[in-house]
Amino acid sequence: MTKESNLIDKLRDETIADLIAVLEESLRSKETDVSLPLIRPSFGPDEVLESIDSLLSTYLTMGKKVKRFESEFAGYLGAKHAIMVNSGSSANLLAMHIIGNHLAEDRVAPGDEVIVPAASWSTSVFPIVDIGAVPVLVDSDPHTFNLDLACLESAITGKTRAIMALHLLGNPCKLDALREIADEHGLYLIEDCCEAHGAEYKGRKVGVWGDIGTFSFFFSHHISTIEGGMVVTNSGEFAELARCMRAHGWIRDMEKRKSIAEQYPGLDSRFLFYSRGFNLRPTEIQGAFGIHQLKKLDSFVEARRENAEYWLRELAPLKERIIFQDEQEYGKHVWFGFPIVVNGTRQTRDDLVTELEKKRIATRPILAGNMANQPAMRFLPHRVSGNLTTADRLQQSGFFIGNHQAITHRERDHFAACLSTFFA
Ligand SMILES: Cc1ncc(COP(=O)(O)O)c(C=O)c1O
Incomplete structure (x- = not known):
């Protein structure tokens, strides 16, 4: 609870204990x-x-708690x-509208291109596409x-005019090289860190290498504000x-609101x-979650890293059958999930996924697979550069399983x- 408020303290102790007991029972179940x-x-x-x-x-919409979370996250x-x-998604939308904004000193204009992994x-x-620019889809590295x-x-x-990089499943990109390429060609670098909370490259957190970084706090991410970004x-x-x-x-939340308002004396500054x-805008409930979740982030990351290290070690004998995701040199991978690419036919992947789901192991495709294959792209201007062999492979032969702070040793x-039995 924030120090400023003692409303909770006014509740009877038993009430709080009852509430916590109900919550703990829900979590245990x-x-x-x-x-x-x-x-x-x-x-x-x-x-x-x-x-x-x-x-x-009764203070529910964006306020003090959101501000505190913003300052602590920064x-x-x-x-x-x-x-x-x-x-x-809103964070990505905002990032694009910032670099495409008429007020930006050097805006990305309609018809300009932004490179993004397929x-x-x-x-x-x-x-x-929303800012009128053209996404240029490029392929990914088959190891990272x-x-x-x-x-x-x-x-x-x-x-x-820009690169939209993405740290896939929490594996940081080679950010010094990306920054160098961006600078050499005068491009904006945006980092989609929605799956990479706490990831690092050369000891520096992802999100601060680019001109803008974006994060998601949806329920399944490293830390959650239920929905949020x-x-x-x-x-x-x-x-x-x-x-x-x-x-x-509107100007209300801008630091330079006063000087802007002075330029338009005929308009109500509100x-x-x-x-x-x-x-x-987020709500105060989301800010409230964020403040406490952030304190736990490092321990959640450590748990995910430990799970991934365990699986990489245990499954090493299957190296011929499975391609694992390589942690980038100098990178600290935070393993949003644990991806597997099957070295075999698509049928083998499908059979394995069916088997795992039967054993109550949830699986997901590796993000949207190759975006060029998604039907929505039929209606959206875009360009494909080179071949998209790895993106296709991730889509056809890959999947990931959840990796999180609460996985037990028995579950690992x-x-x-299950994997060893399947391949045996
Ligand atoms: C890489 C990436 N970018 C953006 C998003 C969108 O985040 P949200 O679900 O909070 O809108 C996600 C969602 O999982 C994601 O994985």
């Missing part, structure tokens, strides 16, 4: 047998009580600014499953645009719309045993 769901709830009494505190105070990453929104997520690609740097370089043309940047100009466009395009905008063994 999800852990009764050996199974590997995509995620188990990562919140507990702290998040629930902090949310109740907001409800009781501090955790080493970023100058963090602007919370209602989802990771093996990515729908809402990593769609916001590029991240944007292939040679493919990236050969996709750059006179029209290229964050835009981070070191640019004061971009942060101002984010604050403006997050809430209707309803002065300075840029195009949306309503992507269960997955390893």
